[in-house]
Amino acid sequence: MSATIQECVIISGKGGTGKTSVTASFAALSAGRAVLADCDVDAADLHLVLTPKIVAKTDFRSGNEAVIRSEACTGCGTCAELCRFDAIHYVKRPFGKALYEVDPVACEGCGVCVRFCPAKAIDFPERLCGEWMLSETRCGPMIHACLAAAAENSGKLVATVRQEARRVAKERGLPLIITDGPPGIGCPVIASVTGADRVLVVTEPTVSGEHDLARVLQLARHFEVPTFVCVNKWDINPEMTERIEQAARKAGATVAGRIRYDRAVTVAQRAEQAVVETDAPSAEDVCAVWRQMGFE
Amino acid sequence: MIIAVASGKGGTGKTTVSANLARVRGDVTLLDCDVEEPNVHLFVSGEPQGEPEIVSLLVPEVDESRCDGCAACSRFCAFKALAVLDKRVLVFTELCHGCGGCARVCPQGAIREVPKRVGVVETMRAAGVTVVQGRLDVGVAMAPPLIRAVKARIPKTGDAILDAPPGTSCPVVATLRETDFVVLVTEPTPFGLNDLKLAVAVVRELELPFGVVVNRADRNDDRVAVYCREAGIPVLAEIPDDRRVAEAYSRGELMVDALPEYRPLFQRLYADIARLAAGARRAEPRPDGQARKRSFL
Numbered sequence: 188m189s190a191t192i193q194e195c196v197i198i199s200g201k202g203g204t205g206k207t208s209v210t211a212s213f214a215a216l217s218a219g220r221a222v223l224a225d226c227d228v229d230a231a232d233l234h235l236v237l238t239p240k241i242v243a244k245t246d247f248r249s250g251n252e253a254v255i256r257s258e259a260c261t262g263c264g265t266c267a268e269l270c271r272f273d274a275i276h277y278v279k280r281p282f283g284k285a286l287y288e289v290d291p292v293a294c295e296g297c298g299v300c301v302r303f304c305p306a307k308a309i310d311f312p313e314r315l316c317g318e319w320m321l322s323e324t325r326c327g328p329m330i331h332a333c334l335a336a337a338a339e340n341s342g343k344l345v346a347t348v349r350q351e352a353r354r355v356a357k358e359r360g361l362p363l364i365i366t367d368g369p370p371g372i373g374c375p376v377i378a379s380v381t382g383a384d385r386v387l388v389v390t391e392p393t394v395s396g397e398h399d400l401a402r403v404l405q406l407a408r409h410f411e412v413p414t415f416v417c418v419n420k421w422d423i424n425p426e427m428t429e430r431i432e433q434a435a436r437k438a439g440a441t442v443a444g445r446i447r448y449d450r451a452v453t454v455a456q457r458a459e460q461a462v463v464e465t466d467a468p469s470a471e472d473v474c475a476v477w478r479q480m481g482f483e
Numbered sequence: 484m485i486i487a488v489a490s491g492k493g494g495t496g497k498t499t500v501s502a503n504l505a506r507v508r509g510d511v512t513l514l515d516c517d518v519e520e521p522n523v524h525l526f527v528s529g530e531p532q533g534e535p536e537i538v539s540l541l542v543p544e545v546d547e548s549r550c551d552g553c554a555a556c557s558r559f560c561a562f563k564a565l566a567v568l569d570k571r572v573l574v575f576t577e578l579c580h581g582c583g584g585c586a587r588v589c590p591q592g593a594i595r596e597v598p599k600r601v602g603v604v605e606t607m608r609a610a611g612v613t614v615v616q617g618r619l620d621v622g623v624a625m626a627p628p629l630i631r632a633v634k635a636r637i638p639k640t641g642d643a644i645l646d647a648p649p650g651t652s653c654p655v656v657a658t659l660r661e662t663d664f665v666v667l668v669t670e671p672t673p674f675g676l677n678d679l680k681l682a683v684a685v686v687r688e689l690e691l692p693f694g695v696v697v698n699r700a701d702r703n704d705d706r707v708a709v710y711c712r713e714a715g716i717p718v719l720a721e722i723p724d725d726r727r728v729a730e731a732y733s734r735g736e737l738m739v740d741a742l743p744e745y746r747p748l749f750q751r752l753y754a755d756i757a758r759l760a761a762g763a764r765r766a767e768p769r770p771d772g773q774a775r776k777r778s779f780l
Contacts, residue, residue, distance in 0.1 A: 200520055202493010202649040207674065229650030230491040230678040250561060271582050292656055292689065297582030298561050334652055336684035341652040342624065370493040370649050371519035374624035394735035395498065399520040405621040423726075424733040456673050457704065 192356045194349075194364040195480070196226070196383040196412075200399030202370035204391045205419040208452055210367040211236040211461040212473045214326040216482070221363035223324065224352035225331040226345045226379045228317070233367045238459050239322030239329045247317045247332065249343045250296040253289045259308035260286045266300035266309065275300060292337050314339070319348055321355065326461075328355050342374035349379070363482075372406045380407060386414045387443060387480060388435075392427035400431060404438040414440040417476045421445035443479040446472040484760050485643045487516075487662040489686075491678030493649035495668045496698035496722065499732060500752075501646040502526045503739050507749040509611040512638050516658040517648040518602060518617035518629045525735045529609025536605075538617070538632040539598030540581040540625065545572045549593035556585035556594060577624055602629045604636065613638075627657040634658070651685045659686065664760035665693035666719065671704040679707065683716065692763035696752070699724040717759065720752045 197213070199206045210233055214223045225233040253274075255266070267275040267287055274293035278286055289300075289309075301311045316339060319332035330352045332344050352364050368379040380386055386407050390396040400416065407414040416435040421428040432442045451467035463470045477483065488501040498515075502523055505513040515523035543556070543565065552570025557563075564578040565585055576599050586594040602619040617633040619626055626648070634657075637643045647658040659665060665686045669679040679695065686693045695711050700721040711718050722728070722738075722745075731741035739746045 199493075201522070203495060229652050229655075230493075230681055232492070232674040232677055235673045235677055269583075269587075271580075293660065295580050295582070296561050297580060297584055298559065299582050299584040299587065302559065302584065302588065336651060336681065337656045337688045338651075339653055341650075371517075371626075372621060373519045373619065373626045373654065375652075376519075377622075377624050391733075393733040394525040395520075395522040395732075398522060398525055402520060402621055409622045423729055427733060453672055453701075459673075 192353060192362060192364060193384045194366060195385045195387065196366040196368050196379050197387045197389060198368035198376060198380065198403060199370055199389045200372065200403035201390065201395050204389050204396060205446070205452070206389050207232045207236070207367050208456065208462055209387070209389050209419070209473060209476070210365060212463040213365050213477060214324070215461040215463050216474065216477050217326065217363055217365060219327050220361055221327050221365045222352045222356045222361050223327060223329040224348050224364055224366040225329070226348050226366050226375065227369040228332045228334045228341050228344045228348065228375065229369060231331055231333065234331055236456060236459055236461055237324040237326060237329060239320070239324045239331065241320045241322045243321045244318050246315055247319055247344050247347060248313050249316045250314050250339060251298065251311045252291055252294050252296050252314045253298070253300050254310045254312060255287055255289055256308050256310060257286050259306055261306045261308070262286055263305060266304055269299050269303055295339060317344055319344065319351065321351065327361070328359065330355065342378040345369070345375045345378040372402050376406065377410070380412050381410050383412050385480060386412045388414060388416045388440070389419050390416060390431060391419050392421055392424035392431060397427060397431050397434070401434065401438070404435065404440055408439060415443040415480050416440045417443045417446060419446045420448040422448050444472060444476040446476065484664070484757060485637060485645065485662045486664050486666060486756055486760070487645040487647050487659050488666045488668060489647035489655060489659060489682060490649055490668045491651055491682035492669070492675055495670050495675060497649070497668050498522045498526065498646055499698070499738060500666060500668050500696055501644050503737055503745070503749045504753055505612045505644050506737055506739050507746055508642065508753055510641065512613045512615060512636070512641065512643045513646070514633050514636065514643060515614070515616040515646045516630050516633055517646055518619040518626050518633065519648060521616045521618055523614055523646055524607065524616055526737050527609050527612055527614050529607035529612070529614060532606040532608055535603040536632070537600055538602050538604055538629050539600050540579065540628050541583060541596035542576040542579045542581060542599045543574055543585045543594045544597045545574065546593045546595070547571070549591045551591055553590065555588045555590060559584050559588045580625065581628065601625060604629070604632050606636065626654040630654060630657040651681050655685060656689070659689055659691060662691060664756055664763065665691050666696055666756065667693055668696045668698055669707055670699045671697060671701050671707045676706050676710060680710070683714070692759060694719040694756070694759060697721045719755050720748055722748065
């Protein structure tokens with residue numbers, strides 16, 4: 188990790204709390220000093236606001252997938268027996284012999300069937316899992332990606348996006364990386380926050396927001412990343428906001444501010460603008476969070 | 484009938500739809516497959532049924548007295564969960580998928596598989612609804628094994644509703660496999676529409692029948708409706724953008740309890756899903772008793 192580049196990752200635990208809207212605003216506020224990275228590779232949305240012009244596309248190949256050559260398969264069933272992912276099934280053909288087939292969606296690419304097939308009838312080609320893009324936006328360079336439908340290895344694609352963002356930041360002498368993270372606490376989230384310099388958790392004052400925040404703060408602590416919390420739409424339940432902020436402080440996070448409920452956020456999204464690029468009332472709240480996190 | 488409620492984008496209302504459907508149906512099993520952030524229990528709480536089941540993944544343990552550092556295991560492992568340094572094997576269990584390959588390829592028989600806890604599955608009962616929930620341990624990356632353990636509790640007979648995790652990758656696929664119908668919940672925003680298209684690509688890849696529920700429906704934005712019409716996707720229901728719904732949700736109250744005028748909407752939705760799922764089954768004859776191309780076992 189380079190000491191001169193600061194990476195700020197925006198996550199949420201619960202989905203739909205406003206991560207991407209906040210990230211887009213941060214991108215606008217960074218005024219050309221940041222590389223932007225979209226690590227929500229499952230369902231990337233940042234490009235809908237930042238309208239990137241794609242400069243280069245690269246295939247993302249990761250891992251392999253087992254493919255049974257039907258002409259060589261003897262139907263012994265060893266593969267199906269050894270597969271721990273329930274990915275190999277017996278298929279009866281209307282004509283000809285009964286054979287085994289790999290379900291590409293269920294195959295995790297471990298290679299056990301390939302290695303132990305007595306007839307050596309299983310190929311193991313590389314798997315195309317999606318692509319990642321280097322783009323230019325009005326707010327700076329952006330790295331984003333697109334995972335193939337129902338693909339594996341979103342965590343590795345996240346790692347690739349972050350690595351490329353860091354490379355671009357170094358190359359162009361930019362001091363900041365602003366990363367839109369995925370929801371949840373699993374593999375792609377872990378891949379997004381490990382080694383980051385600051386994490387901002389955007390939550391909402393609902394029972395789900397509160398519950399999920401507790402888990403995501405535990406995760407951030409587990410990976411020892413300094414963590415900030417902001418409550419979005421705080422005024423739909425002020426008491427819950429209060430409670431969430433207390434819990435956040437207790438968990439060792441810094442409360443970075445509150446963002447009011449504002450229908451203009453959707454209006455901005457439809458106009459492909461970041462909230463801070465509009466005169467939406469909540470724009471000043473987002474600016475305050477940005478300052479609280481020590482930027483500017 | 485097994486119904487899965489999914490969405491590309493998070494926060495569109497999957498849990499709202501699945502929990503309210505379960506409530507109006509009664510006698511049903513509601514399974515929370517969003518094991519990273521399970522929320523169903525916040526809305527349908529009930530009496531715990533027995534002790535939580537601890538779910539583990541089999542990961543390698545190396546017997547150093549037998550290991551000669553040949554590195555056959557680390558060369559085989561597709562997930563880089565084993566590395567050999569100075570003739571010693573290091574195991575990174577957080578990267579392990581539990582395929583068992585390393586134990587099989589070790590010429591010395593020095594690797595045995597031991598269970599590593601990844602989370603728990605809990606069962607609760609509330610007013611006729613059985614809630615099964617998976618809860619991934621914090622710091623564990625691999626959700627699919629736990630999702631499979633949750634799905635193992637799908638009853639043999641009767642209806643089940645699965646609350647899926649957001650996204651389009653492995654945890655979603657693990658949830659949607661072997662279901663009869665998928666409800667995709669979206670909202671009429673550019674993000675909602677974009678992520679809906681991604682989710683549609685996934686259910687089409689899995690060859691599952693599906694329909695869309697538009698949450699927080701807004702007369703000012705008909706892009707989702709236009710897209711569904713053009714793509715020939717049935718819109719099963721529209722839940723209006725009602726601040727009272729948001730407030731009830733924030734307090735952990737179910738919509739059909741807090742605002743009973745919404746009961747008919749969910750009753751109709753359930754009936755429509757049942758009708759479409761049955762239609763899809765009839766439309767797809769199964770040659771020689773086998774399931775569809777991508778069905779399993």
